[in-house]
Amino acid sequence: MDKKKFFKEMDIDALFASSPPEGLTEGARRRLKRRAPKNTDKTYKNQVKKFLDYGNTIPATEIEVINYINTLHEEGYSSNTIGTALSAIAKAHKLNGLEFHTKGYWLKKMIAEAATESENIIRRATPLPLDELKMIINDFRERFSDLSKQPTDRLANRRDAALFLVMFASASRISEMINLRVGDIKETPEGIIMNIRSSKTNKTREQIKAIPYSGGDHCPAIELLEYMRILGFDPKKEEQHNYHLFFSTGRNSRFYKKYYRTSRRNGRIKRTTVTDLLWIRRALKTTKPFRKPVNQETYYRRIYKTTKRTTGKKYSAHSFRAGFVTEAIHRGMSDHSIMAMTGHTNVNTMRVYLREANKFRHNASAGMFD
Numbered sequence: 001m002d003k004k005k006f007f008k009e010m011d012i013d014a015l016f017a018s019s020p021p022e023g024l025t026e027g028a029r030r031r032l033k034r035r036a037p038k039n040t041d042k043t044y045k046n047q048v049k050k051f052l053d054y055g056n057t058i059p060a061t062e063i064e065v066i067n068y069i070n071t072l073h074e075e076g077y078s079s080n081t082i083g084t085a086l087s088a089i090a091k092a093h094k095l096n097g098l099e100f101h102t103k104g105y106w107l108k109k110m111i112a113e114a115a116t117e118s119e120n121i122i123r124r125a126t127p128l129p130l131d132e133l134k135m136i137i138n139d140f141r142e143r144f145s146d147l148s149k150q151p152t153d154r155l156a157n158r159r160d161a162a163l164f165l166v167m168f169a170s171a172s173r174i175s176e177m178i179n180l181r182v183g184d185i186k187e188t189p190e191g192i193i194m195n196i197r198s199s200k201t202n203k204t205r206e207q208i209k210a211i212p213y214s215g216g217d218h219c220p221a222i223e224l225l226e227y228m229r230i231l232g233f234d235p236k237k238e239e240q241h242n243y244h245l246f247f248s249t250g251r252n253s254r255f256y257k258k259y260y261r262t263s264r265r266n267g268r269i270k271r272t273t274v275t276d277l278l279w280i281r282r283a284l285k286t287t288k289p290f291r292k293p294v295n296q297e298t299y300y301r302r303i304y305k306t307t308k309r310t311t312g313k314k315y316s317a318h319s320f321r322a323g324f325v326t327e328a329i330h331r332g333m334s335d336h337s338i339m340a341m342t343g344h345t346n347v348n349t350m351r352v353y354l355r356e357a358n359k360f361r362h363n364a365s366a367g368m369f370d
Contacts, residue, residue: 016041016044016045016048016091016092016095020032043084043088044084044087044088044091044092045088047084047085047088047089048088048089048092050085051068051085051088051089054068054071056068058089058092058093058096058098059093059098059099059100060089060093060100062101062104062106062107065086065089065107066106066107066110068085069082069085069086069107069110069111069114070110070114072085072114073114079111079114079115082111082114082115083111086102086111090102124322125315125316125318125319125321125322126313126315126316126319126322127319127322127323127325127326127327128168128307128315128319128320128322128323129323129326129327130168130323130327132307132310132311132313133164133165133168133218133320133323134218135310135311136164136306136307136310136311137161137164137165137218137223139306139309139310140157140158140160140161140164140306141157141161143157144157144158144161151280152249152250152255152256153249155230155249155280156249156250158226158227158230159227159246159249160302160306161223161227162220162223162224162226162227163177163178163246164320165218165219165220165223165224166194166211166220166223166224167317167320167321168220168320168323168324169211169220169221169324170194170209170211170220170324170341171320171321171324171325171338171341171342171343172194172196172209172320172321173317173318173321174296174299174300174303174317174318175296176196177246178244178246178293178294178296178299179197179244179293180194180196180244180245180246181241181242181243181244181245182228182233182234182235182237182240182241182242182243182245182290183195183235183238183240183241183242184196184197184245185224185228185235185245186235187225187235190210190212190213191210191211191212191213191221192210192211192221192224192225193208193209193210193211194208194209194210194211195207195208196208196209196343207343209341224245227245228245230280231280231281231284232281232284233245243290243291244290244291244292244293245290246293246294247289247290247292247293247294248289248292248294248295248298249289250298253289254287254289255283255284255287255289257287299317300316300317303315303316303317304316307319321342324341324342325338325342325350328341335347335350338350
């Protein structure tokens with residue numbers, strides 16, 4: 001069969017749609033059918049599609065793979081991207097019972113040469129400084145207090161203030177935050193306890209994170225509890241346990257449309273905090289937006305926009321996690337206590353942040369020209 005015709009007819013989804021072997025128990029089958037994270041699955045499919053679009057085939061020969069790596073390298077792709085492409089191609093082979101060896105001498109040599117010659121700098125998320133986080137939160141609070149703004153916009157700013165502070169204080173990923181539910185929060189005299197149901201690196205085990213109360217004006221625990229109070233969310237009410245804490249209030253959401261339809265029908269003109277709370281809670285009961293969390297891709301853009309507006313810099317969702325580690329290192333926290341929050345199991349992975357944080361702190365030239 002002609003190569004071009006072969007890869008055009010190939011179904012990418014079919015390549016990654018494999019079923020466990022017959023004869024397994026129900027528990028074993030359920031565990032083996034657990035899928036990779038959605039974004040990882042999407043990336044792998046795109047990488048395999050690109051590999052096929054370049055005129056290659058599955059199963060692939062070593063010559064095809066070496067030439068493909070060389071092409072990616074000459075087009076300026078980083079060694080990390082090349083490694084991801086290889087992992088995706090290898091997975092497509094394994095899922096379909098095909099042999100794919102990445103340990104051949106010439107293939108390994110090509111990977112090493114591409115990595116050595118690569119001039120791409122590995123881009124890491126810029127840590128968000130604590131002072132700039134406080135600036136962002138103050139901006140959210142001002143917008144929430146501005147009665148001239150639309151109530152749903154004000155609620156979104158209150159939501160973002162709580163999410164940003166808690167995400168930073170718990171060193172959580174954005175996927176962990178937007179999937180938090182009311183039943184995952186427990187209020188104690190010392191602070192709040194969060195139950196992270198699953199994470200990027202741990203799909204089967206829950207992780208418990210504690211955020212203590214602080215005496216400052218930017219306490220993450222108090223901010224989250226106040227946001228929940230505005231919505232009428234109470235962890236003690238069992239019927240609310242599956243409500244998503246962070247949901248969409250945008251113009252295309254059912255919550256937004258119901259809120260304004262109800263408001264116009266009842267002739268509400270004056271905006272006050274009290275009436276806003278009443279209408280918000282009424283709209284919550286009828287539209288139930290808490291059944292679905294805020295869209296992750298949409299919230300990535302929200303983070304870029306809000307951080308740029310206040311600080312003049314664009315921070316990513318991972319900047320909060322990197323910022324927490326950097327701040328904790330500067331405050332002299334132990335590796336063990338930091339890893340307990342971040343969920344890292346390998347200290348070498350966590351020490352990447354340590355090296356970034358200490359570039360200027362323990363610099364031999366510091367004070368030399370004072």
